[in-house]
Amino acid sequence: MQLDIRAQTLLKALVERYIADGQPVGSRALSRISGLELSPATIRNVMADLEEMGFVASPHTSAGRIPTPRGYRMFVDELLTVQEISEPGLESRLQSGGISQPPQKIIANAAQILSSLSQFAGVVMTPKTGSVFQQVEFLRLSEKRILLVVVAPNGEVHNRLLLTDVDYAPSQLTQAANYLNQNFSGISFDEARLRLNGELRQLQTDMTRLMQAAVEAGSDALSDQEDGMVISGERNLLNVQDLSSNMSSLRKLFDMFEQKSGLLQLLDVSSKATGVQIFIGGESQLVPMDEMSIVTAPYGVNGKIVGTLGVIGPTRMAYERVIPIVDITARLLSNALSQ
Template sequence: MTTAPVSELTDRARDVFRMVVESYLDSGLPVGSRTVSRLPGINLSPASIRNVMQDLEELGLLAHPHTSAGRVPTEGGLRLFVDGIMQGAEPSEEERAAISAGLRAGGPIEEALAAATTALSGLSACAGIVLVPKREPVLKQIGFVQLSPAQALAVMVGADGSVENRVVDLPAGVGASALAEVGNYINARLSGLTLREAQLRLADEIAAGEAALDSVSQELVARGLAIWSEDGARRPVLIVRGQANLIDPSAAADLERVRQLLDELEGKEEIARLLERARAGKGMKIFIGSENKLFSLSGSSVIAAPYRGADGRVVGVVGVIGPTRLNYARVVPMVDFTAQTLSRLMA
C-alpha cells in the first residue's frame, strides 16, 4: 500500500498521527485513542480521535496489530514521520561531551573511531557502527617464514605498528636463503612506501635492471605485495560496538527478530555495502525496516551519516543500527553530531 504524502493530511490528522508515532516510539506499545486524548495539545474526544486513526490506517500510515485496541505506525508511516513531521532535538552538552571524549588527536585513528562508536552506542541504546577510511598501510618491515616447500608465512609490520600475516605460495626453487634475500630487499628498498607505491617502484626497478634480485625472487616480491593490496581493497574495515544493546527486556517477546539482527551484524561485508550507499550520498541516510533488503527480516533501522577528510571528501560513515522503534528525533541529530566531530578530527 502506498502511503499518503504529508501535504495531504489535515492539521487534525497530522497532529493525531504525530502523537501516535511519538507515543509508540516512547513506549513500544500500540497506542489507543484514549491515550492520545490525554496528551497535552489535543482537544478531541476519544471517538473523534478513533475516527482519525481509522482514516490514517486506510492511508497506510497506521496498522492495527492483532486484537489490540491501539495502533502502531507502519514502516511507511515512520518514513513519513521522519521525513516530514519529526523535529530533531539537538544533543545535550553531556551527550556532546561523551561523544567527543574519545576523539583526541595523537593516537591511531581507528582508536578514536572505536571510541566514538562506543559512545554513540551507549547514548542511543543501539549498536554503533563506523566504516573506517580505506587506507593503504605503509610498509615498515616484511619477513618470511617457510612453512613448506610450496608455501611461506609473510609477516608485514606497518609504520603504524600494525602486524598482519598472509600465507604466500612460493615459486618453485625458493628456499630459506631466497626468502631472507627477498625480505632484506623489501626492507631496504620499499620500507616507508604504501603497497601501491612499493609495487610501482618494484616494477620500475625491474624494468631498469636495478632490482638486484633474480627472476624467481622478483616474482615472490610482486606476488606478496599483490596479495596484501588486493585483500586490503576487498575487505571492509567496519567497527561495530554495543550489540548487547539490542537485547533488552522489551525484545523478549521478539527474540527471533533480535537473533536475525545479530546474525546480520556478523555479516560485516553486507553491512559495509549498505553503509557505502550512505557514503555515496551527500548527507544523512535513514533506512527503515524492509526499505533495505538486508534488514527485511529483522525489521531494523539504520541511521548513518558520512564524515569527511582534510580535503573535504567523504572518507567513512558512522551510524547506529537498532529496531524500527527508535527515538529518531534524538538519535538522528546525535549521529549527525558524531559525523561532524569525526570530520573535524580528520581535518
C-alpha cells in the same frame, strides 16, 4: 503523499506516544496529547484515513493504533524535531590516550560512544584502503629476511615479512624504499605493479625483484584489512523487548551480527549518500527485521568519505536523540582521523 496539518499533527503525536510506551494509542489519548480541539469521533475518522493510506495499523487485541514502517518514514522525514545534544566530552573520549592514538583505536572508541549514548548497538565500517599506500620502509631482520612496513593514507601501519634470495645491504633497502615512495606514493599497489616493469629496467636485477616482492606483499597486507567493521553494545539489544521477544527474532538478530555481509552492504550503500540516513525495517530490504531500524552517517579523512558509522536499534527508538548522536560522532571521527 501529502497529509493536511491535522493529520500530520495526529500522526506525530501517535508515533511519539508509541515510541515512549510501546502501547497502541487510542483516540481519547490522542485527543488529550495532540493539542487539537477535536472530538474523539473526528480523531477516529482521521485515524481511519491514516490507516487506509498505510501510515498506521490496528492490532487485533486493541482499539488503539500503532505506526507502520510507512508511518515511521513519514515521521522521520517530515515531522520529526531533532534534539540538540551537548556532549562536551565526546572528542576526548574519542581520542582517549591522546591524539596520537592509532586509527583502529579511534574507530573502536567511536563504536563504543555510539553504543553508550544510544543504549543500543554502535557500528563503524572501517575505511577501505583500496590498496593505496602512503609510504613503505624496509627493515633488515637477518640475512635474507626483511620486514616490509606499509603506511596507508589513513595512518594505519601494516607489516609483511619478505624472504629474499639475496642478502640486501641497508643502503640498498633505503634506496629501494626511497624509489617506491618518490615514484609511487599515493597510488595503488596494483597500479605500481603495472608501472614497475617499464620503469625499473635501469636498476639492478636484484633491486627489481625486491620492489616487485614488496608491491605484491603490500597489496596483500592492505587487502586483508578491507571490508571490516567494529561493533559495540550488541548485548544492549537483548534488553529491547521489540527485538528479543521470540526465538525467531533473536536468531535474525544474531545471524546479522555473525554473518555481517548484509550489514556491510547496508553501510556501503549509506556511504554513498550525504548526511544521516535512516533505514527502517519492513520498508528496506537491507534491514533483516521489521522491528529494527539503523541510523547511519558517512565519515571521512581529509574531506574524502572512507566509511560509515551508525546505531542499530528498534524501530521504536527515540530518533530525535539518536540522529544527532550519529551525526556528531561522524563529524568528530572525521576530525580525529584527519589530524
